[in-house]
Amino acid sequence: MDAEKFKAYNAKSIASSPYWSRVPQDVKDALASVSKVLPFRTNEYVLRELIDWDRVPDDPVFRLTFPHPDMLPPEDYRRLCQLLSSPSSEAAAAQFIAMLRHRMNPHPAGQMTHNVPTLDGRPLPGLQHKYEETVLFFPAAGQTCHAYCTFCFRWPQFIGSENMKFNTRESAELSQYLLRHPEVTDVLITGGDPMVMNAESLASYIEPLLAIPHLQNIRIGTKSVSYWPQRFVTDKDSDAVLGLFERIVGHGKNLSIMAHYNHPAELRPEIARRAVKRITGTGATVRIQSPIVRHINDSPESWQELWTTGVRLGAIPYYMFVERDTGPQRYFELPLAETYDIFKAAYQGVSGLSRTVRGPSMSTLYGKVLIDGVATIANEKVFVLQFLQARDPDWVRKPFFAKFDPVAVWFDDLQPAFGDSTFFFQDKDESVSRKPIYLRRENPSEHQLVTAS
Numbered sequence: 001m002d003a004e005k006f007k008a009y010n011a012k013s014i015a016s017s018p019y020w021s022r023v024p025q026d027v028k029d030a031l032a033s034v035s036k037v038l039p040f041r042t043n044e045y046v047l048r049e050l051i052d053w054d055r056v057p058d059d060p061v062f063r064l065t066f067p068h069p070d071m072l073p074p075e076d077y078r079r080l081c082q083l084l085s086s087p088s089s090e091a092a093a094a095q096f097i098a099m100l101r102h103r104m105n106p107h108p109a110g111q112m113t114h115n116v117p118t119l120d121g122r123p124l125p126g127l128q129h130k131y132e133e134t135v136l137f138f139p140a141a142g143q144t145c146h147a148y149c150t151f152c153f154r155w156p157q158f159i160g161s162e163n164m165k166f167n168t169r170e171s172a173e174l175s176q177y178l179l180r181h182p183e184v185t186d187v188l189i190t191g192g193d194p195m196v197m198n199a200e201s202l203a204s205y206i207e208p209l210l211a212i213p214h215l216q217n218i219r220i221g222t223k224s225v226s227y228w229p230q231r232f233v234t235d236k237d238s239d240a241v242l243g244l245f246e247r248i249v250g251h252g253k254n255l256s257i258m259a260h261y262n263h264p265a266e267l268r269p270e271i272a273r274r275a276v277k278r279i280t281g282t283g284a285t286v287r288i289q290s291p292i293v294r295h296i297n298d299s300p301e302s303w304q305e306l307w308t309t310g311v312r313l314g315a316i317p318y319y320m321f322v323e324r325d326t327g328p329q330r331y332f333e334l335p336l337a338e339t340y341d342i343f344k345a346a347y348q349g350v351s352g353l354s355r356t357v358r359g360p361s362m363s364t365l366y367g368k369v370l371i372d373g374v375a376t377i378a379n380e381k382v383f384v385l386q387f388l389q390a391r392d393p394d395w396v397r398k399p400f401f402a403k404f405d406p407v408a409v410w411f412d413d414l415q416p417a418f419g420d421s422t423f424f425f426q427d428k429d430e431s432v433s434r435k436p437i438y439l440r441r442e443n444p445s446e447h448q449l450v451t452a453s
C-alpha cells in the first residue's frame with residue numbers, strides 16, 4: 001500500500017474535505033468568522049482518525065482543532081460578524097481583527113522580552129534562555145505545525161504577523177552561544193513543530209550540537225507523534241529521521257521527544273502506537289506533556305488513559321500544565337482548585353510507573369510554579385506551591401503559599417497567604433495583582449491594546 005501523503009486543510013480549503021458535510025451549517029458559519037481571528041489548520045489524518053464525527057461539535061479533538069465563537073467575548077464576536085458581513089468594512093474588519101489578536105497577550109511570561117539572550121551585545125531573537133541549564137531554540141524552518149491546536153500559546157507564530165513572531169535562521173549562533181555557556185546542558189528545539197522539517201534540515205540544526213561537550217540533552221518539542229505519526233513510520237524520510245535520532249544517541253547525548261498529546265484518542269490509532277515504538281527503538285525517550293484544557297481533557301479518566309497507554313508503549317508521563325494566559329484562555333481555563341482535584345484523582349488512579357508526571361504546573365514569568373496541594377495552615381486555607389524551574393535556581397523546591405481562591409485560574413490571580421504583600425521572589429514594590437490580559441475579568445469591550453507586562 002502507498003504511504004499516506006500529508007494533506008493539510010485551512011479555512012480556505014476545509015470545504016473540500018469529505019468530512020465537512022458532517023459539520024452542522026451553523027457551526028460552519030461561525031467558524032468562517034472566528035477563524036479570521038484565530039487561525040486553524042488541520043490534516044486528513046486528524047479528521048479521519050482522531051475526530052469522532054458522531055460527537056461533533058462537542059468531540060474533544062474537534063474542539064482542539066476548530067475555533068469556536070465562544071473563544072471571543074460575545075460583543076467582539078458580534079462586531080466581527082457585522083464587519084465581515086459588509087464589503088465596505090474590509091479595512092475596519094482587518095483593524096478590528098489585529099486589535100483582537102494583540103489583546104490576547106500573544107507572548108505570555110515575557111517570552112519576547114525577558115528571555116532573549118545576547119551574543120557580543122547582539123540579541124538572538126530565535127533563542128530563549130530562561131533557566132540556567134536550558135536554552136530554547138526556534139529554528140525558522142520549524143515554525144509551523146502539522147495542525148494547529150486551538151488553545152496553543154504559540155498561535156502568533158502562525159498568523160503571519162512579523163512583529164509577533166520569533167525565530168532564527170542562524171543555527172551557527174546557537175552553537176556559538178552554547179560554547180560560551182558551559183552551564184547549559186539542555187537544548188529544547190521547538191516551534192511550531194520542528195518535525196515539519198525534513199530529515200536533512202533537522203540534521204543541519206542538530207549535528208553541530210553533537211560536538212558541544214557540555215551539552216547532555218537534546219529535546220525536540222513536537223505534536224507530530226499525535227497529528228502526523230507517519231513522520232516516524234511511513235514518510236519517505238522517516239528512516240532518515242530515525243537514523244538521525246540514533247546518531248544523536250550514539251554520540252552519548254540523551255534525546256527526548258517532548259510529545260504533545262492532549263487527549264487519549266491521539267494514542268489509539270495503530271500508527272500512533274508504532275510511532276512511539278519506533279522512536280524509543282532508536283534509544284530516544286518519549287515524554288508526554290499537555291495542558292489541562294476545558295472541553296478537551298478536563299477529566300481524570302482522560303489523563304489516566306493517556307498516561308497508562310503511554311507507559312505501556314514505553315513513553316514517560318512528564319507534565320500536566322495549566323492552560324496559559326494567552327489566546328482564548330477564557331474558553332479553555334479551569335479554576336486552579338478544580339485543576340488540582342483532577343490531577344490528584346488521575347494520579348491516585350494510576351500505578352507508580354505513571355507517577356513520573358508533574359503538575360499542575362504554570363509557566364510564569366518567574367518560572368514553572370507547581371500546585372503541590374491545598375492545605376489549612378494556621379487557620380488559613382492555602383495553595384501550597386513550589387518552583388520546579390525558576391529564573392533563580394535558589395527558588396526551586398522552596399515551598400510557598402497563596403491564599404486559597406476557588407476561582408483563580410492563573411498565577412496572577414493569586415495573592416500571598418498569611419498577610420504577606422508579595423511572594424518571596426517578588427520585589428516589595430511589585431504589584432502581585434498585575435492582570436496582564438484583557439481576558440481576566442474586566443470590560444472586554446474596551447478595545448485597547450494591552451500587551452504583556
Ligand code: SF4
Nearest residue numbers: 145148149152192223
Ligand atoms: S502543535 Fe504545539 S505549537 Fe503547534 S499548534 Fe499545537 S500546541 Fe501549538
